[in-house]
Amino acid sequence: xxxxxxxxxxxxxxxxxxxxxxxxxxxxxxxxxxxxxxxxxxxxxxxxxxxxxxxxxxxxxxxxxxxxxxxxxxxxxxxxxxxxxxxxxxxxxxxxxxxxxxxxxxxxxxxxxxxxxxxxxxxxxxxxxxxxxxxxxxxxxxxxxxxxxxxxxxxxxxxxxxxxxxxxxxxxxxxxxxxxxxxxxxxxxxxxxxxxxxxxxxxxxxxxxxxxxxxxxxxxxxxxxxxxxxxxxxxxxxxxxxxxxxxxxxxxxxxxxxxxxxxxxxxxxxxxxxxxxxxxxxxxxxxxxxxxxxxxxxxxxxxxxxxxxxxxxxxxxxxxxxxxxxxxxxxxxxxxxxxxxxxxxxxxxxxxxxxxxxxxxxxxxxxxxxxxxxxxxxxxxxxxxxxxxxxxxxxxxxxxxxxxxxxxxxxxxxxxxxxxxxxxxxxxxxxxxxxxxxxxxxxxxxxxxxxxxxxxxxxxxxxxxxxxxxxxxxxxxxxxxxxxxxxxxxxxxxxxxxxxxxxxxxxxxxxxxxxxxxxxxxxxxxxxxxxxxxxxxxxxxxxxxxxxxxxxxxxxxxxxxxxxxxxxxxxxxxxxxxxxxxxxxxxxxxxxxxxxxxxxxxxxxxxxxxxxxxxxxxxxxxxxxxxxxxxxxxxxxxxxxxxxxxxxxxxxxxxxxxxxxxxxxxxxxxxxxxxxxxxxxxxxxxxxxxxxxxxxxxxxxxxxxxxxxxxxxxxxxxxxxxxxxxxxxxxxxxxxxxxxxxxxxxx
Numbered sequence: 040x041x042x043x044x045x046x047x048x049x050x051x052x053x054x055x056x057x058x059x060x061x062x063x064x065x066x067x068x069x070x071x072x073x074x075x076x077x078x079x080x081x082x083x084x085x086x087x088x089x090x091x092x093x094x095x096x097x098x099x100x101x102x103x104x105x106x107x108x109x110x111x112x113x114x115x116x117x118x119x120x121x122x123x124x125x126x127x128x129x130x131x132x133x134x135x136x137x138x139x140x141x142x143x144x145x146x147x148x149x150x151x152x153x154x155x156x157x158x159x160x161x162x163x164x165x166x167x168x169x170x171x172x173x174x175x176x177x178x179x180x181x182x183x184x185x186x187x188x189x190x191x192x193x194x195x196x197x198x199x200x201x202x203x204x205x206x207x208x209x210x211x212x213x214x215x216x217x218x219x220x221x222x223x224x225x226x227x228x229x230x231x232x233x234x235x236x237x238x239x240x241x242x243x244x245x246x247x248x249x250x251x252x253x254x255x256x257x258x259x260x261x262x263x264x265x266x267x268x269x270x271x272x273x274x275x276x277x278x279x280x281x282x283x284x285x286x287x288x289x290x291x292x293x294x295x296x297x298x299x300x301x302x303x304x305x306x307x308x309x310x311x312x313x314x315x316x317x318x319x320x321x322x323x324x325x326x327x328x329x330x331x332x333x334x335x336x337x338x339x340x341x342x343x344x345x346x347x348x349x350x351x352x353x354x355x356x357x358x359x360x361x362x363x364x365x366x367x368x369x370x371x372x373x374x375x376x377x378x379x380x381x382x383x384x385x386x387x388x389x390x391x392x393x394x395x396x397x398x399x400x401x402x403x404x405x406x407x408x409x410x411x412x413x414x415x416x417x418x419x420x421x422x423x424x425x426x427x428x429x430x431x432x433x434x435x436x437x438x439x440x441x442x443x444x445x446x447x448x449x450x451x452x453x454x455x456x457x458x459x460x461x462x463x464x465x466x467x468x469x470x471x472x473x474x475x476x477x478x479x480x481x482x483x484x485x486x487x488x489x490x491x492x493x494x495x496x497x498x499x500x501x502x503x504x505x506x507x508x509x510x511x512x513x514x515x516x517x518x519x520x521x522x523x524x525x526x527x528x529x530x531x532x533x534x535x536x537x538x539x540x541x542x543x544x545x546x547x548x549x550x551x552x553x554x555x556x557x558x559x560x561x562x563x564x565x566x567x568x569x570x571x572x573x574x575x576x577x578x579x580x581x582x583x584x585x586x587x588x589x590x591x592x593x594x595x596x597x598x599x600x601x602x603x604x605x606x607x608x609x610x611x612x613x614x615x616x617x618x619x620x621x622x623x624x625x626x627x628x629x630x631x632x633x634x635x636x637x638x639x640x641x642x643x644x645x646x647x648x649x650x651x652x653x654x655x656x657x658x659x660x661x662x663x664x665x666x667x668x669x670x671x672x673x674x675x676x677x678x679x680x681x682x683x684x685x686x687x688x689x690x691x692x693x694x695x696x697x698x699x700x701x702x703x704x705x706x707x708x709x710x711x712x713x714x715x716x717x718x719x720x721x722x723x724x725x726x727x728x729x730x731x732x733x734x735x736x737x738x739x740x741x742x743x744x745x746x747x748x749x750x751x752x753x754x755x756x757x758x759x760x761x762x763x764x765x766x767x768x769x770x771x772x773x774x775x776x777x778x779x780x781x782x783x784x785x786x
């Protein structure tokens with residue numbers, strides 16, 4: 040095919056629109072460019088998207104047929120009927136003996152690979168599964184929990200239009216997080232009326248563009264943020280009238296912030312008080328402030344408390360519900376929503392009793408939920424489009440946990456580190472061989488959804504995830520032709536007749552939990568061009584109209600049930616992506632719980648009032664950030680190491696001062712040791728790092744088998760992290776704060 044085909048990048052949450060030109064073989068990506076017709080990215084792309092042929096056609100360890108583990112550890116190829124039948128039989132047996140809640144679900148899609156995961160709840164319901172988790176639970180659940188307590192609805196930052204952009208533990212030049220990130224950053228940096236404030240131990244590419252770089256000591260973000268919030272109170276820089284109109288609990292917050300020892304906390308963070316004060320005053324003087332936090336603090340000490348105080352900064356200055364500030368977004372899926380239970384209530388994991396936020400068990404307790412004699416322990420795992428052996432803390436312990444289970448089933452494209460330990464591996468198409476989408480729809484005011492059409496056909500022998508889930512549900516006996524027949528009859532009269540028939544069936548709670556597969560098997564085959572996987576979006580489109588009617592209407596779809604049908608049809612046919620809602624800024628206040636912000640979270644405010652003095656780590660003189668975003672690192676679906684044209688081995692970055700003190704030069708080898716493990720690695724001295732701070736890149740340490748060759752590049756960061764180094768509130772890991780030491784091993 041010689042035509043440019045629209046699709047999207049799948050390497051971060053932005054999923055920028057791209058166009059692909061296939062080579063003469065019909066499978067290779069001959070050329071890749073930004074898609075100017077995409078309504079959000081509008082032709083923008085970073086360097087990483089241009090390497091996506093390495094995902095589709097590189098050395099990845101692609102799986103093309105179902106696999107079953109032998110007793111000797113090898114795998115036999117089996118057919119799909121055998122695989123589904125045996126997996127279903129074993130899951131039903133485990134459920135019969137220990138209860139379906141003993142089967143744990145992990146995953147549901149990597150970046151941009153979410154459509155298949157929308158069908159997983161049906162499989163969970165069919166087998167009585169209760170507990171699940173995903174990568175979000177080792178990143179975002181602290182922020183989710185705080186946001187639920189304060190506003191009752193997730194909010195995002197309008198960086199593009201902000202007078203001041205505040206980045207806390209985030210380097211959007213590499214990690215993005217909002218559309219056209221690099222271009223927007225440069226636009227702000229060039230404008231003398233605007234400013235960037237960065238809190239980061241590393242002089243990142245974003246920090247180099249910043250007006251204020253607060254290069255704090257690793258792990259001290261809470262002290263620096265508390266000092267900034269206290270300066271707002273001390274210097275009377277808060278938005279009194281706005282706070283009186285829109286918030287509750289200000290007096291309690293002010294009382295605690297008045298007691299913060301500003302000079303002492305600046306000293307702990309090792310940032311000059313004058314610089315902290317200047318940055319805080321610039322923030323307070325701005326007409327609009329947009330703040331964005333990320334993994335640098337969300338995988339660090341005091342991460343949930345950091346999320347709370349970071350939000351106090353922009354709330355105390357009145358930066359919510361106006362252009363260039365924070366906003367409550369619309370969308371097709373409830374990403375980031377949580378009920379916001381107080382700390383002493385809400386759902387808990389069955390063994391450890393860990394807080395479950397947004398329905399997700401903390402990743403760092405999963406091994407504790409397995410490696411125990413507790414009768415409620417997990418006995419099986421269904422893992423979809425995820426690689427927890429590589430991505431979760433303490434890889435050795437995760438391997439032991441999988442070995443202790445009665446059954447491990449992996450659904451994936453490639454033979455990952457996790458798949459190699461499974462009892463069954465079920466092969467799926469790549470993201471460019473099927474209909475796919477991302478549910479990270481956070482734009483404002485015009486929010487965008489992109490149903491990506493297949494760029495090329497899948498190889499024989501693989502099945503898309505919705506089909507796998509449908510077959511598992513049917514093998515469990517949860518749905519039969521008798522359930523599908525009345526819906527198919529209704530569909531013969533059109534979707535207008537289908538809607539009431541479908542809603543009538545959902546009156547049965549047991550059938551409601553199976554809704555995705557009901558849609559896939561009935562509505563799915565009627566959709567054009569083999570788009571059956573998009574059937575679940577029909578319900579999502581109608582739900583979007585119900586929840587956000589004004590935004591949907593302004594986007595041009597009208598009102599009522601007809602608007603849902605028009606929106607769904609636009610999604611189906613909009614190969615470049617479509618605007619699903621067009622919001623006005625005042626909609627934010629309609630989405631907050633009772634239209635008000637609750638500043639006072641008693642547990643967190645109490646913790647802020649009683650911050651401990653940090654203990655020095657004499658045995659461990661360095662702090663390692665295990666998993667830094669760099670120009671040639673991405674998520675682990677990029678398994679072919681050949682895509683990295685720069686730093687292919689993933690060097691350990693160390694400050695030039697520390698390197699000089701230890702007698703190290705670029706390319707020297709050292710032994711890096713933590714409480715959990717050690718590894719030899721090449722060093723790269725740089726003046727970007729603070730003394731005492733080290734970093735390893737994310738996405739390395741993968742092992743790829745291709746044509747008899749075994750390729751491994753770099754260090755797997757989670758061979759060095761500990762499962763019990765985690766946030767006290769929601770269990771997120773301290774991947775960015777790993778106590779470490781170095782020993783030289785020569786050149």
